[in-house]
Amino acid sequence: MKPNWISMKTSLPVAVRVLRVERIALPLTIVVLLGMATTFYWDWSLRRSRQLEIQRLQRVLETNEALVSALKDAESAQLGYLLTGNQDYLGPYRKAKAELPDLVARLADAVSFPDQVERVDRLRSLVQEELAAVDATILVRDQVGPDQAMVVLRTLGEKRIMDTVRQVCSAISQVANEVLLTNSTEMEARYLRSRVGFLVGCGLLVVLLGASLALIQRTTARREDLMQKLDESSRRFQVTLSSIGDGVITADGAGLVTFLNPIAATLTGWSPQEADGHPLESVLPLINESTGEVIENPARQAIRERRTIAMANHTNLKRRDGSWIPVDDSVAPIFDAKEELKGIVMVFRDVTPRRAVERELRQWHHIFEHAGFGMAVLTPGVELTLKQVNPAFASMHGKTQEELIGRPYSEIVDPEVWPAKMKLLQGSSPTDHLVTESIHVHKDGSRLPVRADFTIVRGTDCQIEYYLEYCSDVSERKRAEEELLNSEQRYRVTADSLPQLIWTSKPDGATEYLNNRWHEEMGVTLDQIGEQGWISLLSPEDRERSIESWNNALRTGESFQTESLFKTRDGSKRWYHCRAIPVRDSSGRIVRWFGSCSDIHDQKIAAEVLRSSKEELQLANEALKRSNTDLEQFAYAASHDLQEPLRMVAIYSQLLKEEYGARLDDQANAYLGFAANGALRMEALLRDLLAYSRAATPEDQPVQDVDSQEALTKALDNLTVLIQESGSEVSRGLLPHVRMPEVHLVQIFQNLISNSIKYRKPNVPPRIHVEASLQDSTWVYSVSDNGLGIAPQHQGQIFRIFGRLQGQEVAGTGLGLALCKKLVERNGGSIWVESAEGEGATFFFSAVAAR
């Protein structure tokens, strides 16, 4: 059988080229032939008209000659008769006389040029004239005599007429001869031209014929070559199709079988000869595997739709013997060069073995998918990669299969055990099977102790193709999870019983639980509001702030606390205090957020009210402060101005006593003493009051670093008299530089030391010690003495203004310690005392350390 469906598309261009050259050569030949024929016809018709012309001219010449000779005959006959009177001479004359008009008429017929016609007309009249003259002479001879006749002859001028006739005739023949000569010369030239044209045309034809012949020969040769190649390739195809592993059937455009290869024959049970011309459906009946119904042969579809069709899966072939085999096929339409459907080729194969493998694969897949232990396929490469994992493996790690497949194996192995594990896997093992204890990492970051068995699968070249890992969870995770579940249930029952709104979130903030209170207060459940949870219930005006705070907590892992405005069940807005703390696992990772929200709306409103009253209080306070300041300024001015007159009283009492004391009696002197003493005390009081009020006035000392050693020395200088009189001893320890105006520090030291001296035990010399120690970047000074001490119940009042513990027996204004307190506090410190009655006292005050 010869397959007739192979199109020789590759050879087509050559054939087309040959055809084109042939097409050009043939019309060219026809054009040349037509050209030649036209030329010859034109030439021939021209020659024919020239020949007719020549004939006419020759007739003119002949007639002209005949006319002249007839005239000569008539003339000679006339003369002969005239001379002899012999009647015999008249015969030729009469004959000529009869011929002449005819000859003239013939000549008139033959001429064509106008001047020739004119000449003939003249000739005609001349001939008549001549004939008339001859008749006249003959008549005269007959009737008069020969002599008279001769005379008449001469008078009539017959000779002149004859000469004119001769002249005219010779002119006619001369013109005719000239024309004849011209025509024959032209004829000669034309003949020469047409001969050359003929020769050239013939040459061209020969060339064209030669070229056409050569081309035709070449085309034929090529065609034969192509046919041979076609034959070869079709043979090759036949061999290929016969030896191909798949069944191949070809059919024509009507779906009738034209060819079967041996495999197709074996599969269908039809021999090629039997099948030839049968419809495809009967040779290759196809049946749906599951329904058993005959299905449309895809070849029909391919013919109809003019495209390649793959057969539906699960197709069975019903063989001639009635048995079924599963097949898999495809059909391709065949087109010829003109894109016309010539037939189809159908390739199909027996997929029985593949189906078996597929079935087996399905079984294994089932085992893989449903195994109770984890299974993973690892591929070696730059790094060990998870190529496939089963669901058990994925869930063991808290992830989905998609999250694991394609990831590096190192991601799920604890970094601490990873190096050892790699070493183990890379080491050669005689059995290619390893049993390991390892630690994997769960999605939540926790460690997952596993038993992991490895099987190394090698390719033909002994290279490792992949590893199979069987992995089982050996931790108590499950138990822990169950416990967690139990505790979670317990916790939820507890949470539901609480008055607060309770919620929990995943580490990423997604809400996972809301207690029942949410439904009661907000009218929502977790299902309704989803993962966004409580955030979706925030009132819009307060939303951004709360979300930002919550996101910040999620990011930093710090506990979260905010007051947020919620939209509650009845649509009203209420303030809630929300808190959330992260719950961490043993490794410190956050596993969940535990949050609560409490309704603080009423408190918050109350607090608002409180705050506004607090503000009022503050305003009142400021007013008080202002009036205090005013008072202090007043005190300053007053004490300053009061001093002047007091000084007068004091100094003039002294003067009075000095100058007049001797003249006064004792009582007057005592009175004077009381006045002077009172004035002095009043002055001291005013001085201290002035110092105290000045400590609060804006007119102040510049803050500076001061050396407290120097300040103490100055204070002691000021107190020289008092110290000497009392026999006091003042010792000093470490004394730093601190930050305060020097005069303040001097004054503090001075007041505290003079205080210690004033409140000394009777008959005990005062021992005073001053030092400082650093406590939290603040210097704390201590001034301790061995004096009377202060009972605890009085310690509170000593720093108050005029808060004296002793009567007038101890000199003092009651302002010293109050002033110290004020100065210490002005400089950012505090002052206190530690003492027991009779045990001495230690005054402490703090000061900011120097820069």
Added chain:
Amino acid sequence: MTPRKLKFVLAEDNPGDVFLIRRAFDLEGFSYELLVAKDGEEAMRYVQEAAAGTRVIDLILLDLNLPRYDGSEVLATLRRQPFLAAVPAVILTSSNSQQDRERCLSLGANHYFQKPSNLAAFMEIGRIAKELVETRLA
């Protein structure tokens, strides 16, 4: 040649203090003439006369707290005069303000005398005046 009387100017509105100062100068044994100005304006006039060369001042004592012009203003005017820059000037005051003290000393006061309530202490002014005058004359 008997020493000429020293010409003292005292600007003080408190007669008690004027008396005490006279007493102090007397105790010191000065031969002096004391011109008392009862307010700042009068003191200012004496200073201008001295600047014009129609008055001699050997020592000027200025109470700080005076009506019209206070003592420090008079002192400042005095120190601005070309020929009076070296005239000894004592500021008298009952204020113990550190700022006042520094201000007056920087204006050119030779002494800042805080008037005490003790008689003996007050009499110190005589000694101070004597020291200043003698230093000047020397």
